[in-house]
Amino acid sequence: MRVLGIETSCDETGVAIYDTDLGLLAHTLFSQADVHAEYGGVVPELASRDHVRKLLPLVRETLAAANTTQQQVDAVAYTAGPGLIGALLVGACFARSLAYAWGVPALGVHHMEGHLLAPMLEAEPPEFPFVALLVSGGHTQLVDVAGPGNYQILGESLDDAAGEAFDKTAKMLDLDYPGGPHVARLAERGVAGRFEFPRPMVDRPGLDFSFSGLKTFTLNTIAQHRQADGLPDDQTCADIAYAFQEAVVQTLAIKCRRAIEQTGYKTLVMAGGVSANVRLRQVLQEQLAKVGGRVFYARHEFCTDNGAMIAYAGATRLQLGQSQALAVNVFPRWDMTSLPPLGQS
Ligand code: KG4
Ligand code: ZN
Secondary structure, eight states: OEEEEEEOSSSEEEEEEEETTTEEEEEEEEEOHHHHHTTTSOOHHHHHHHHHHHHHHHHHHHHHHTTOOGGGOOEEEEEEESSOHHHHHHHHHHHHHHHHHHTOOEEEEEHHHHHHHGGGGSSSOOOSSEEEEEEOSSOEEEEEEEETTEEEEEEEBSSSOHHHHHHHHHHHTTOOSSOHHHHHHHHTTOOTTSOOOOOTTTTSSSSOBOOHHHHHHHHHHHHHTOOTTSSOOHHHHHHHHHHHHHHHHHHHHHHHHHHHHHHOOOEEEEESGGGGOHHHHHHHHHHHHHTTOEEEEOOGGGTSSOHHHHHHHHHHHHTTTOOBOSOOOOOSSOOGGGSOOOSOO
């Protein structure tokens, strides 16, 4: 089965073709980062309009790159949520219309399931069961993945998501949007031990997270070292970025360790934009190695939003006969545990 996947939940237009026999045939991505950079965050209406502009050219380009004619596409998968409602509606209307015109089934995919399954696109995919750490701009969740499509949320952020905390810290340090990669790069020049940031909620039992206090701590630290131009000196900014990243990484690592202990699983899958963070990967790998376990993640371009993960998750469900009627429905908020199972584990 050959599936066209379409991702438009936020500020990336992603398109891909996945073939259940041949694997990923092609994927293209247009990042709107430049469109939103001057506003320091995503402007929903601008995002929707840009998806309208980019979808058709990207679909044409991806079909050509996959050497695939429209007659060879067996189904269309698109992100139906969670995400920005306008951006989701653009992708959903477009995908449903294409599927209707081509006379093939269509399926709305859960964006976080897309992220969670993205490591399956790699040469050595993880095996079920596993604990998934989903860390994106909108979500921070620990999920017990007992089998395919069998999800139980073990813990999640009570306020800001990890990626959101990175983005807000970047803004405070006058770095560009999206901030995660910029904070990570600045942190490489930071000196360990100069600042110690709190690890929120680690002294409480349970697997929930809270990152909004860390944001305030960062803001106060910047204020204490502010110079005449409004920011601390370069080295201090780097030291703050280091301490902030370390606090987020160690907090995530502590909760991952608890989730691994609680479930008894030996596999940790990390997914979502923040799973591209090199320091987070390193700390989790060391931690899992100590208990004889392993960490899996997708290649860098499939950690952040992309069409390939939607084509893959969609193909997996469509192959089982799951598809939906013609109505265009999107879900800006959507509980992943409500999804139907994906067959036997
Ligand atoms: O999964 P994603 O592309 O979009 C959402 O579904 O939200 O995640 C985007 C988030 C942003 O907050 C971005 O700053 C963060 O992932 N991010 C990173 C890194 N690369 C992207 N955070 C920390 N370190 C990185 N290297
Ligand atoms: Zn995402």
